[in-house]
Amino acid sequence: MRTEPHPALPQGYSRRDVIALVADVGRDIGLSTRLTDILTRMVGSTDQDAWVDPEKEPIFYGRQETFAQRLRISTRQLRSHEKTLQKRGLIERRTLANGSRYGSAGLGLVLTPLIERFTELLDIREARKAQFERMKQLKAKRSVRLATFRDELARLSEADQLSDDVQAMIKERATWPRTDTLLTLGEARLSQHLDDATDLCTRLVDWIENHSDSSCEPEETFRSYIQKDIHQIHSEKCNASENKRSAGKPAHADSNMSGPDSPDDCREKELQAETEALQGLFSGYYGLSHAVSLASAEFQMEMEARNGERPEYALVEAAAARVPHLGINLTAWAAACDRMGRTKAAICVLLLDANRDHAVRPVLNPGGALRGMIKAHNRGKLNIIGSLIGLHRRRGL
Structure with missing residues (x-):
């Protein structure tokens, strides 16, 4: 017994x-x-x-x-x-x-x-989930490579695009598996494909840089987005101290408030000097570097892992790597890259990631927030520089 x-x-x-x-x-x-x-x-x-x-x-x-x-x-x-x-x-x-x-x-x-064997089976399931997450990250990175190749190709003149070297690279790009089939490749094959895609993009970028006679259009850069948003801030009208009548009451005859353009009481005027000083931080290469310094620790680690890459590419790839961890659907990330451009979409992810610990209005749903930013961009209402300045002030830098 x-x-x-x-x-x-x-x-x-x-x-x-x-x-x-x-x-x-x-x-x-x-x-x-x-x-x-x-x-x-x-x-x-x-x-x-x-x-x-x-x-x-x-x-x-x-x-x-x-x-x-x-x-x-x-x-x-x-x-x-x-x-x-x-x-x-x-x-x-x-x-x-x-x-x-x-x-x-x-x-x-x-x-x-x-x-x-229950614990063993649990470990198998967790390992498979972890593998799936890694594959999702690889898929997100492949989408970055796809956009990189397309954007770099668009910089070339028609004559350069017809050159033998570039045509060979275009044919190689045509052999890439479709996006909707990537997760069926398995981790090893998908990882190898990403390495091959990275190599192809690097060869295209090197070819462009080594052909100075190429009729390339200026690349989308971090600076261009910042300049647009700085212009938006400068065009805002100050109305913080307008003299308003209360409904149904006589005017304030003895009011000592300044008019709309007064430098003493206007909140926008008070912040103008600081804002103009901060605007210089968000321009050119240093602007990119300073924006990254405001990012979350996890985002900065992703940037450090790409230390040898071009800064704007490293920014986009770091954002793509953070997308799955933030619960952002890959379709939302792809839509942001398509509508805003890869660099601006990456800055949006940086901001959402960094503001998850906001004391007053934490970002609880980064995926939904990113879609909201896409809509704001479509309406011409997305103010990246304002968000970066706000993050700068909150960091106390």
């Missing part, structure tokens, strides 16, 4: 969790869809207390003929599936010589091995 307690699930888990776990990792442990279905049905037919009570044992007592009929397969097929599950170490067979199963005698298919 057994004196030792039976294995039980870790505290907080139940039979339902076993079913969900088997369904999640079935393919990862080599089970077919049919085998996964059979095993989860077996688990669901056991006593739920047997999974958490050390005095009990989870055993499936169902007759083969009845169970096979439920599965709409033959008894012979079911017997073969049970043997496969036994070989995989997921069940134990405890029956009479003729295969009979009796609940009163504790004879049937014992599912205790699932309890013993």
Whole structure:
């Protein structure tokens, strides 16, 4: 007679969790869809207390003929599936010589091995989730490479685009797998593809830089966006101290308030000197460097990992790497890059990431906030410089 307690699930888990776990990792442990279905049905037919009570044992007592009929397969097929599950170490067979199963005698298919391997299966699921997250990041980086190649190509004159070297690179780019198929490649193949895509973009950039006679248009830069937003700030009208009448009351005859253009009471006037001083921080290469200094620690780590790359490219790739961690859908990131341009979209992600810890208005839904910024950009109302200055002041720099 057994004196030792039976294995039980870790505290907080139940039979339902076993079913969900088997369904999640079935393919990862080599089970077919049919085998996964059979095993989860077996688990669901056991006593739920047997999974958490050390005095009990989870055993499936169902007759083969009845169970096979439920599965709409033959008894012979079911017997073969049970043997496969036994070989995989997921069940134990405890029956009479003729295969009979009796609940009163504790004879049937014992599912205790699932309890013993529960932690192992949890680790498999977590590893697969981590791999999927890595693949999502690789996919986001590939979208950056795709946009980089397209934008760099657009800088070339028509004659340069028809050169043999560039045409060879265009043909190589045409062999890239479609975006909607990237996650089916597997991590190793996707990683290799990203390396190849990076190499192609680097070769195109090097070709452009080595051909000074190219009729290239100026590249989208961090500075151009800042200049546009600085212009917006300068064009704002000050109305902080306008002399207003209260509804239904006479005018304030003895008011000593200054007019709209007064330098004493206008909040915009008070901040103008500081704002103009800060505007110089957000221009050119130093502006990019200063913006990154305001970013979250995680964003800065992504930038440091790309220390050898061109600053504007490193910024975009760092933002792309942060996108999955912020819960931003890849479609939202792609839309931001398409509508705003990659650099401006990256600055938006930097701002959203940095303002998650805002004391008054923390960014709780970066994905929704990014879509809101896209809409503001479409209306011409997105003020990047104002947001950067606000972040600068909040950082106390």
